[in-house]
Amino acid sequence: MKRVLILDSSAIxxxxxxxxxxxxxxxxxxxALNEILKDDEKALVEYAIEIDRLEKATPKPETIMKVEEVARKTNDRKYLSNSDLSILALALDLIEEGWNPVILTDDFSIQNVAKVLGIEYAPIATRGIRKVINWKLYCPACGRRYExxxxxxxxxxxxxxxxxxRP
Ligand SMILES: [Zn+2]
Structure with missing residues (x-):
């Protein structure tokens, strides 16, 4: 399956x-792009788009409604911003197009609804990783740790x- 990474603003x-x-x-x-307000983070993302490393997309309105419906059932709706809903809906649209999306997010409500919808996700929390000392291998891009x-x-x-x- 063709893998595609969907970036939540929390990932950036x-x-x-x-x-x-x-x-x-x-x-x-x-x-999600509009939620990134810090100048350096915004510049990074905009540059990545400019050189075609990153695409920006808008999900179908009916997919957003479908996500909202599921989020209401799981009691996550009130914790999800429009950006969060759009990330989840984008993943569903991509599944329909034959892609295998993975949402990169540290947001628990997004993760919870993703689980219910059968969407893969992976946390980032690179910041936390800098403090952790008990690991050997790490991904310099997404921050995932490996033993x-x-x-x-x-x-x-x-x-x-x-x-x-290891220290
Ligand atoms: Zn990685």
């Missing part, structure tokens, strides 16, 4: 760098993993 705010991911399609919703010594590429974004010595 937590240090995800779309420029470092070169072998995987990456998409952000227009609403397994036998892999060389990130399971989420396909970026070559880096090694950090």
């Amino acid at each position: 705010m937590n240090g995800y760098n779309p420029l470092l991911v070169t072998n995987c399609r990456q998409i952000i919703s227009v609403d 397994d010594e036998d892999i060389s590429e990130c399971n989420v974004c396909g970026t070559k993993l880096k090694r950090k010595p």
